[in-house]
Amino acid sequence: MANAASGMAVHDDCKLKFLELKAKRTFRTIVYKIEDKQVIVEKLGEPEQSYDDFAASLPDNECRYCIYDFDFVTEENCQKSKIFFIAWSPDTAKVRDKMIYASSKDRFKRELDGIQVELQATDPTEMGLDVFKSRTN
16 A cells, blocks of 8 residues: 555555556546545446536535546547546535645545546536536647
8 A cells, every 4th residue: 555645545446446447448437535544446437427427426525536537529520538637625525624635635646647637626617527628638
């Protein structure tokens, strides 16, 4: 297990599931949470999971780290995808939780080699599909 700067450990499964998503596209989404001073995989989204299902699955008052494999079509009509890292930190989350997630984020992100775009979201509008599309250029 890797050790984060905040003293937060990262469970090996976090990296393994990310590598599966990146290499094999086994999942559409991965949601991570911090539990007992370590980052763990909370849930995995199947490749056919919709964006709306993913967004609805995030808690209203708790922070999470998320990976979203976003498929899109370029102006040249090419099918592509980008891997987004989302730091979900709703305004209604406890201040202590927001601080723990914020202080652990960069170290955790370094464990996941291959993230192409990062988003910070405090409410669903900050991570809507329009935001994803605008960040694919």
